Amino acid sequence: NWTSLRPILISIVVVLPYCPAFLSAAMDAERDTILLIWMWPFGFRFDLNCNDFNISRCHLTNDKNLYHKAHGILFHHRDINGQLSNMPKLPRPSFQKWVWFNMESPANSNLIPGLNQVFNLTCSYRLDSDIPVPYGYLEPVTSEDESFKLPAKDKLVCWIVSNWNPKYKRVEYYNELKKHVEIHIYGKAFGKKLSDQEYSDILLSCKFYLSFENSISRDYITEKLYNPMGKGSVPIALGPTRQMYEDHIPADSFIHVNDFSTPKELAQRLLYLDQNHSEYMRFFNWTSMFKVKGTHLGRDHACKTCKYLQNHRGYQAVNDLNGWYWG
Structure with a gap:
């Protein structure tokens, strides 16, 4: 009954705050x-x-x-x-x-x-x-955010690169792709070092951007993907598998080089999309729900x-x- 339990309860209430373990936990919480x-x-x-x-x-x-x-x-x-x-x-x-x-x-x-x-x-x-x-992520748009407007485009495919190595898979792929579609190239690798404003302007002006990673490794998806997305350019991904990209961004927001058996087939698809605006715009369906944030x-x-x-x-x-x- 209460009378018999009262001394025990009082001792717990009085003694517990002075117990070292209790004190340590309380201090750690604060x-x-x-x-x-x-x-x-x-x-x-x-x-x-x-x-x-x-x-x-x-x-x-x-x-x-x-x-x-x-x-x-x-x-x-x-x-x-x-x-x-x-x-x-x-x-x-x-x-x-x-x-x-x-x-x-x-x-x-x-x-x-x-x-x-x-x-x-x-x-x-x-x-x-x-x-x-991750290097970037998509977060929900809010009512305060401006609605997406596609920037004016005067180039089909662009690539900005500083680290050039002929043995890189991305360089090998570029060398074959450029035989079938014009690629506008910039960056230190081509003697065209860019200011931040020039970099931004180029991304805005291109329909597609070569988001080619310098090495292929699990989940290694860098700002080369997120920056063009944020500027209204469709990334063409070369890196880990399509599934790994889809763990980060919507499946219909990018093109993966592995979607095509050859660079020539990819080039043909890009040329087709250049002439079919409604299909091209489907790559931006995600912009009604999300916006890009960098890390x-x-x-x-x-x-x-x-x-x-x-x-x-x-x-x-x-x-x-x-x-x-x-x-």
Whole structure:
């Protein structure tokens, strides 16, 4: 009865707040989640706030004096040297999670054997990462957004490229495609370095854009796809499979080179679409529902990592980073 239970209940109410485990949990719930940016990606600094992400109680910092308090450490793979000499030397606190962050494909990332069993979490463009952050995404349009209007077009196919390698599949495909349809080419590879405004103007002026990736890898779909979409140009994708692209964007919003048995067949389709406006416009059906958003290198990854740490307190480990990413 109540009389017999009353002393027990009073003791629980009085004693529990002074229990170390209870105190620790309560303090942890009130404390900001601290994420330490161990190195700036490619030396590029970004704002250390998550105000645009509707994420609260995140403290992003690059102050290494906070190492022992940080709930997570974000490491950019391309800035880790092969000898690991720029990694932390102090013991890792038991509550702290180390996060591997990389937006480059395996072909453009050095495999570092010493990192294989170092990290707790992965953050990359790959959808099977613990914290997936694609290069871009589609979000619903709102009533405040302007309705889509197709920009004026005076070119059929364009390509802007800086990294030229005759052995790349994209270069081989381009060399064959250009035999059957005119392609307007720009970029450092052709001695035509562009300003941001020139880059934008070219995308606006083209009906189709060669969204050709420099390497073909799982989920490696970069701004080469999202930028033309956002400017009203239809991407012609060369990269991972069509299905992987469809995991990111609508199936009828792009053309995939694998849809055609030869570059000549693709060229014939482009020439046909050039003369059939209504069919061409079907590639923009998605614009009535979505708009393109790009990812900010570093800041998006830090904020999403911080949110992940808030929602996943349990222990995790990446036991075979090299096999997962380069295998």
